[in-house]
Amino acid sequence: MSVQAAETREAKVNGVDVGAVKGTVGAIEEKPDLAKSKFRAHNQWISGGHNRSTINAFYGAGQENYRNKPFVLEADEPPLLAGEDRGANPVEHLLNALAACMTTTMVYHAAIRGINLEEVESELEGDIDLRGFLGLSDEVRRGYEEIRVNFKVKTDAENIDRLKAFSRLSPVYDVVSNGTRVKVQIEKK
Numbered sequence: 001m002s003v004q005a006a007e008t009r010e011a012k013v014n015g016v017d018v019g020a021v022k023g024t025v026g027a028i029e030e031k032p033d034l035a036k037s038k039f040r041a042h043n044q045w046i047s048g049g050h051n052r053s054t055i056n057a058f059y060g061a062g063q064e065n066y067r068n069k070p071f072v073l074e075a076d077e078p079p080l081l082a083g084e085d086r087g088a089n090p091v092e093h094l095l096n097a098l099a100a101c102m103t104t105t106m107v108y109h110a111a112i113r114g115i116n117l118e119e120v121e122s123e124l125e126g127d128i129d130l131r132g133f134l135g136l137s138d139e140v141r142r143g144y145e146e147i148r149v150n151f152k153v154k155t156d157a158e159n160i161d162r163l164k165a166f167s168r169l170s171p172v173y174d175v176v177s178n179g180t181r182v183k184v185q186i187e188k189k
Contacts, residue, residue: 012111013110013111013112013114013115013116014107014110014111014115014116014117015107015111016107016108016111016112018111018112021108021111021112022112025112027061031062033062034060034061034062036059036062037058037059037060038058038059038060039055039058040055040056040057040058041053041054041055041073042054042055042056046086048076048077048082048083048084049075049076049077049081049082049083049084049089050074050075050076050083050084050086050087051075051076052072052073052074052075053072053073053075054070054071054072054073055067055070055071055072055073056070056071073087073093074086074087074088075087075088075089075090075093076088076089077089091126091128091143091144094126094144094176095124095126095147097172098124098147098149098170098172098173098176099122099124099149100172101170101171101172101173102122102149102151102167102168102170102172102173103120103122103151103167104170105166105167105169105170105171105173106120106151106153106163106166106167106170107120109166109169110155110159110162110163110166113162115155115156115159115162115163116155116156117153117154117155117163118154118155119152119153119154120151120152120153120154121151121152121153122149122150122151122152123149123150124147124148124149124150125147125148126144126145126146126147126148127144127145127146127147128141128143128144128145129141129145144176147176149167151163151164151167
């Protein structure tokens with residue numbers, strides 16, 4: 001059974017098509033290789049701190065998949081860091097990715113368990129000592145020293161602990177909190 005072929009008449013919960021999610025889970029349980037995925041981004045430097053990423057194709061469910069329209073993400077630095085403020089800076093994009101992934105993960109897991117959520121908001125804040133990024137000190141991290149995520153969720157009180165556990169199933173939470181090996185290759189064009 002393919003992921004796309006999984007159809008059921010279950011209602012949406014929290015805006016999530018629960019039948020489609022359960023169909024995906026069932027298909028992966030039957031054929032675990034369907035879970036293997038590759039997501040990609042193409043980035044091009046424009047000028048100064050300004051660069052642009054395009055997101056389109058990804059590998060999932062045993063095949064290449066293409067978006068209806070590529071997503072374009074702008075990145076730059078604020079004037080304080082010699083940029084022209086043409087987009088969120090990369091560490092702000094990381095906060096966005098973390099917020100979005102934790103939110104989606106929480107909402108999906110709540111939905112498939114029948115937990116209704118009326119509202120979900122989050123505030124994220126991270127501490128960076130720029131001496132690491134600027135190469136001025138080997139004694140401070142180059143990246144975030146700590147990130148704080150504060151969710152406000154309108155739901156029944158008994159759901160709060162479960163929602164916290166669901167949010168920690170987020171792939172981006174895992175990458176940020178556990179680290180991921182990153183291989184870098186630079187070649188002449």
